[in-house]
Amino acid sequence: MASRTQKLIALVAVALAVFFLGTPLAQSREGGAGPGRIVSLVPAITEMLFAIGAGPQVVAVSSYDEFPAEVKALPKVGALLDPDTERILALRPDLVVVYGSQSDLQTQLERAHLRTFSYRHGGIATTLGTIRDIGVATGHRKESSDLVSSLQARLDAVRDRVKGRTRPRVVLVFERQAGTLREVYASGGVGFLHEMLDVAGGTNVFADVARESVQPSIETLLARAPDVILEVRASGLIEKTGADDADAWSALSSVPAVKNRRVHLLRGDYLVVPGPRLAMATEAFARALHPETFK
């Protein structure tokens, strides 16, 4: 009889302890500005988090994160193919941003009762929608909707500025073996690069290819005869390019872009990250395609 009472008292004590210890935690989660500890495995989303003022909440990022400068001081917990689940769990995050294909990681994290935010690259609308969603998920609804409006306004401004101009036919190259025309990768007719090109007043020569990237043969490049060759190089991926690098195109002298010296090389990782800097990248595209309107 006595032992049963003791057990009951112990049980109540444990329950009370859990309740009291648990309360402040639960309160901070609901009453504060959203999750206090965010791990982001997607560089584009890391940029969004910092742009909407959720930067101080970010406790770790992926090994590919380089922007903004604040992320350099943060712990790196793997990336798309090699997320370090143990370290992520050890950081006790309350929101983990994962890429859409990381379904195993997502399952693991959900089993540990961690909230996840899953994302996949898409077009401009996906980026803007994601900024809104991540704002809601992190308690920065106002900042994120302000950011979306300002990005939208900048994109509209670019579109207006190039309106009525002749739209050059463009090949947007984002990868190529240095010094040669081998392994050329260009934007197909799907995805944010294609859409940015469209806003910037260019017509993608590979708009008919329903893929994000296409590896055109030299014959295809000659046959499509682009007016402008726009090469983008993310600084993180730059090969040390020799002086003759752009000269590789001169082999295709019948291509109007080569004939009229309209091969443009743009550098910077902002050009290929579908995050808050996409308006800046679109402006850079427009400046290269329509120099006369940006004098």
Add this chain to the structure above:
Amino acid sequence: MITVDSAGADGTPLPRRIPRSSIRGRLTATLLGFGMVALATCALAPLVGTTPISLTRALDPAIPFEQNVDAQIFFVARLPRVLAGALVGSALAAAGVVFQAMLRNPLATPFTLGVSAGASLGAMLVIVFGGALTFGSFSTVPAASLAGAAAATAVVYWLATRHGHAISTSVLLLAGVTLNSFLSAIIMFVQYLADFAQVYRAARWIMGDLDIGGYDTLIASLPLVIAAFALFAWLPSSLNLLSVDKDAAAARGVDVPRAQRLAFFSASLATSAAVSLAGPIGFVGIVVPHLVRLLVGVDHRIVLPASALFGAAFLVACDLVARTILSPVEIPVGIVTAMIGGPFFLWLLVRKS
């Protein structure tokens, strides 16, 4: 199944030494036949493509080259590609014949002894860790893959000749296969350190690509292939005997160590040149030799030149499919060689037996 017995590379016993006079007629007939096929393929392939072009316009000297799209498609896009296909195809097919005979193993390919893995590692290191220095007309990736292939060849040779001056074919085979796996592990490690774009490029390089877009790399590899083929010319008679039995070959006056060395280095040279030009295009080096043997028998005096010719035709034809069938998207040529060559070879195998 790996067979090392007293039979030819395809398992059938070899005929005794055939007198030279009786073979001459067969050789001429076979080479004429295969030569026609190769020539016809190489002549027709540049005329076909995703863009219709007019040959008269392409060859019209009145139109300046800078304005002549047809000429540029013909001379810049298609012709180098077809020539590269012919060169690589014949080098790989001939190297396959030599390795199969020398190792007395019908499963041997030009890539069995680690040459392609060495070449791939070289290419991978450049793709991943950058550096775009160009050595003369060679861009870095082909140069690095050539260096990798040479290093792998040297290591395998050193291992196989450590005990005595003759090559031990069993050590050569085991060392080559092990080196292949070892280098593949390093390749995976290097890829693991790389970022996405690089991993994708590296993976794409391994699938093979003949779209070289000019004659520079072609001209750079040409001396290597010519040297290899010049060495091949010494081989057929000794290969006939070597592929049966080393001791029998020695008894018939073949300088076995010398013949083996010659075979090993010439075939490695041909393979290295091919891989550095176009990546490790699979299947050519195993399917073509066997196909040719099924058609013309096992005498290497016929098989070797016939394979070289047929290899050229085969790869040029496969590349034609690769560049046209899904236009404007291309299929890597290595996928086409395997998808066309595999079933065709099996069909021929079943029909013949």
